[in-house]
Amino acid sequence: MNVTLVVPVYNEQLNLNTFIDEFNRHYSKFSELNYNFDIQFVDDGSKDNTAAIIEALANKYVYVRAILFSRNFGKESALFAGLEHASGDLIIPMDVDLQDPFEVVFEMLKKYEEGADVVLAKRIDRGTDTYLKRRSAEMFYKVNNKMSSLKLENNVGDFRLMTRQVVNEILRLKESQLFMKGLMSWVGFDTVVVTYVRPARNEGDTKFNFFKLWNLAIQGITSFSTLPLKIWTYFGGITAFISFLYGLKIIIEKLFFGINVSGYASLMVAVLFFGGVQLIGIGVIGEYLGRTYLETKQRPKYIIKKSINENQRAG
Ligand code: UDP
Numbered sequence: 001m002n003v004t005l006v007v008p009v010y011n012e013q014l015n016l017n018t019f020i021d022e023f024n025r026h027y028s029k030f031s032e033l034n035y036n037f038d039i040q041f042v043d044d045g046s047k048d049n050t051a052a053i054i055e056a057l058a059n060k061y062v063y064v065r066a067i068l069f070s071r072n073f074g075k076e077s078a079l080f081a082g083l084e085h086a087s088g089d090l091i092i093p094m095d096v097d098l099q100d101p102f103e104v105v106f107e108m109l110k111k112y113e114e115g116a117d118v119v120l121a122k123r124i125d126r127g128t129d130t131y132l133k134r135r136s137a138e139m140f141y142k143v144n145n146k147m148s149s150l151k152l153e154n155n156v157g158d159f160r161l162m163t164r165q166v167v168n169e170i171l172r173l174k175e176s177q178l179f180m181k182g183l184m185s186w187v188g189f190d191t192v193v194v195t196y197v198r199p200a201r202n203e204g205d206t207k208f209n210f211f212k213l214w215n216l217a218i219q220g221i222t223s224f225s226t227l228p229l230k231i232w233t234y235f236g237g238i239t240a241f242i243s244f245l246y247g248l249k250i251i252i253e254k255l256f257f258g259i260n261v262s263g264y265a266s267l268m269v270a271v272l273f274f275g276g277v278q279l280i281g282i283g284v285i286g287e288y289l290g291r292t293y294l295e296t297k298q299r300p301k302y303i304i305k306k307s308i309n310e311n312q313r314a315g
């Protein structure tokens with residue numbers, strides 16, 4: 001059985017060698033279980049020595065393969081490219097910073113042997129993440145699962161085992177605005193969960209700041225839900241109805257009791273409130289329109305500058 005680890009890397013020169021050492025430490029145990037592993041690196045346009053180190057590793061180890069992007073396209077695109085180039089019967093996306101431990105891979109393989117098509121690795125302890133990241137992640141899952149018909153498992157990242165059949169279905173999805181965690185869940189199949197404690201990043205810093213995570217969250221919600229668009233119909237309907245009643249009251253007062261419109265304050269509050277509400281509505285439409293616009297261009301998701309050891313099966 002061939003297993004491909006899909007590993008997107010961006011400026012990870014400090015982590016690559018440790019990752020390979022860690023892999024080699026487990027290699028014989030994988031072989032004993034009759035699994036033949038190879039590693040599909042995707043260099044996401046690194047600006048440091050990452051590409052050179054990958055080339056050196058590929059020269060040294062026959063199981064290392066890689067594609068190098070022409071620039072940074074982001075982890076979502078890198079992951080998709082990795083899935084497209086992975087040749088294994090089983091495919092496991094992994095981070096290079098050792099936050100996704102190899103020990104968990106054994107548990108995944110066991111679950112696969114028991115009949116699962118997808119094995120999710122769920123973080124039961126996010127103690128190594130910052131407080132802000134934990135809370136915002138928690139909020140994202142809550143909001144997403146309320147809004148979207150696609151329910152995402154809490155605290156599950158891209159680290160998961162998928163069979164060839166599952167990956168082939170994911171690769172049929174044509175969108176260029178990617179939210180991989182969503183796409184990988186959307187295809188379904190028999191899914192089980194294993195849990196693990198997520199260790200701290202080996203070397204270097206996280207590539208995801210708050211702004212990037214925020215955009216990823218919006219990408220996730222807009223990818224699978226149109227509720228933020230539809231909400232305005234109902235909100236508009238309700239306010240129009242209330243406004244109609246209020247307008248009626250003013251007209252009646254004016255006609256029968258001769259009371260003039262009172263107050264600058266109420267006028268101003270209404271103008272400002274509805275001005276704000278309308279701008280939010282336009283913003284939400286903009287989020288969707290912008291994505292639709294990019295989608296219609298049908299640009300490729302990534303550009304490969306160079307392939308290393310492609311078409312060469314490990315072992
Ligand atoms: N990564 C990537 N392209 C990017 C950002 C990150 O390929 O634009 C890779 C990165 O090298 C790492 C993985 O994606 O192997 C996860 O990134 P990171 O560890 O920074 O994310 P975190 O674990 O903090 O969520």
Ligand code: MG
Pocket residue numbers: 095097099201206
């Ligand atoms: Mg990490």
